[in-house]
Amino acid sequence: MIILKGEFNLEERTENILRKLINTNTTNPPGNEIDAIRTILSFFPKEVDYEIIDHGDNRGSLLMEIKGKDEEKIGFIGHLDTVPVSDKSSWIYPPFDGVIEEGYMYGRGTSDMKGGVTAMILTALYFIENNITPPHTLKFVFTADEESGGIGVQALRNKGLLEDIAKVFIAEPSDEKIGICEKGALWLNIYVKGKSAHGSKPELGINAIEKLYEYINRLKDIIDLDESHSLLGEPSFAITLIHGGVKTNIIPEEANASVDIRTIPGFDHDEILRKAFSIGKSMEEENIGMSMEIQVENNRPPLTMDEEDVFIKDIIKTYEKLFYPVEFKGINFYTDASQLIPFHNIPFVILGPGEENMCHQRNERIKIESIIRMTKFYISYITNS
Numbered sequence: 600m601i602i603l604k605g606e607f608n609l610e611e612r613t614e615n616i617l618r619k620l621i622n623t624n625t626t627n628p629p630g631n632e633i634d635a636i637r638t639i640l641s642f643f644p645k646e647v648d649y650e651i652i653d654h655g656d657n658r659g660s661l662l663m664e665i666k667g668k669d670e671e672k673i674g675f676i677g678h679l680d681t682v683p684v685s686d687k688s689s690w691i692y693p694p695f696d697g698v699i700e701e702g703y704m705y706g707r708g709t710s711d712m713k714g715g716v717t718a719m720i721l722t723a724l725y726f727i728e729n730n731i732t733p734p735h736t737l738k739f740v741f742t743a744d745e746e747s748g749g750i751g752v753q754a755l756r757n758k759g760l761l762e763d764i765a766k767v768f769i770a771e772p773s774d775e776k777i778g779i780c781e782k783g784a785l786w787l788n789i790y791v792k793g794k795s796a797h798g799s800k801p802e803l804g805i806n807a808i809e810k811l812y813e814y815i816n817r818l819k820d821i822i823d824l825d826e827s828h829s830l831l832g833e834p835s836f837a838i839t840l841i842h843g844g845v846k847t848n849i850i851p852e853e854a855n856a857s858v859d860i861r862t863i864p865g866f867d868h869d870e871i872l873r874k875a876f877s878i879g880k881s882m883e884e885e886n887i888g889m890s891m892e893i894q895v896e897n898n899r900p901p902l903t904m905d906e907e908d909v910f911i912k913d914i915i916k917t918y919e920k921l922f923y924p925v926e927f928k929g930i931n932f933y934t935d936a937s938q939l940i941p942f943h944n945i946p947f948v949i950l951g952p953g954e955e956n957m958c959h960q961r962n963e964r965i966k967i968e969s970i971i972r973m974t975k976f977y978i979s980y981i982t983n984s
């Protein structure tokens with residue numbers, strides 16, 4: 600069904616593209632996404648319509664367009680960076696070699712998400728090499744820094760370069776399912792400054808650790824952790840960092856902690872933040888001499904799509920045509936969608952090759968067949984849209 604020109608068959612070609620992307624180390628930090636952009640451009644004829652957005656320090660994002668019969672743009676977003684490898688020696692294959700065994704390629708970023716990026720590249724190549732004009736214009740967006748602060752998608756958004764996209768595929772690993780929602784993330788850093796005192800006279804001080812503990816409990820109480828979402832399950836609240844104290848017999852003057860709150864659709868981060876600040880303020884009033892600072896490290900809202908939306912209905916139709924099992928999925932991690940949808944309210948789906956469970960794991964791998972199946976889906980969706 601898909602014939603790509605050149606000497607490779609689709610399987611060999613998929614392996615070849617993915618391996619070159621895995622060989623191009625884009626561990627973030629430092630990212631070096633410009634190296635991956637060079638690798639991507641090497642697969643395309645030089646006439647292809649592209650633009651590189653330079654973020655400095657060898658970092659950048661790439662936009663590529665294929666003109667369709669009309670102006671309506673279908674977007675595909677994939678990030679180029681990967682999380683670091685902390686235990687290289689314990690991998691069964693070196694994480695940047697792209698070794699294949701029994702249909703799987705191993706390597707950092709295979710599932711998250713150079714497999715998805717490979718499917719995007721193959722989709723673009725299909726239309727270019729076969730000289731097929733798609734019904735709608737295609738916009739492929741390859742971003743930097745998704746795994747950290749999201750500088751790539753933010754820069755593109757701020758320059759207005761994503762405004763023309765009418766609907767968007769986020770090609771993150773979704774187990775080949777139709778990802779219609781994702782969890783939100785709210786990371787807070789809490790600093791407490793109390794008053795030190797001798798351990799034998801705690802009443803003369805303000806115990807920063809105990810106040811921090813109290814604050815965290817009060818914060819946790821205002822978040823409805825018992826709610827549940829049919830695809831995403833329950834929200835969560837985790838204390839992930841804690842520091843404080845100097846000695847057993849000294850009432851601690853300073854303490855700080857970080858919490859990682861994950862939310863489900865229906866949760867309003869602004870509301871949680873308002874309450875988080877107001878608890879801090881009340882505690883300062885209750886404890887004269889104590890100060891409290893709350894910093895927002897990361898704030899990405901939960902997202903959801905209506906199952907009845909035409910975009911989702913059309914995706915289902917294409918799945919049925921290809922005899923793929925139709926199953927919805929909720930994505931537990933946040934994606935570039937969280938930096939896009941709240942600003943441009945367009946239909947979106949998180950749908951790409953690879954397994955969500957493989958993300959950030961040792962011995963990360965992807966089934967080559969999964970990339971081919973998702974490429975066939977993208978091409979089929981575009982052709983019939």
Ligand SMILES: [Zn+2]
Nearest residue numbers: 678711712771
């Ligand atoms: Zn990812």
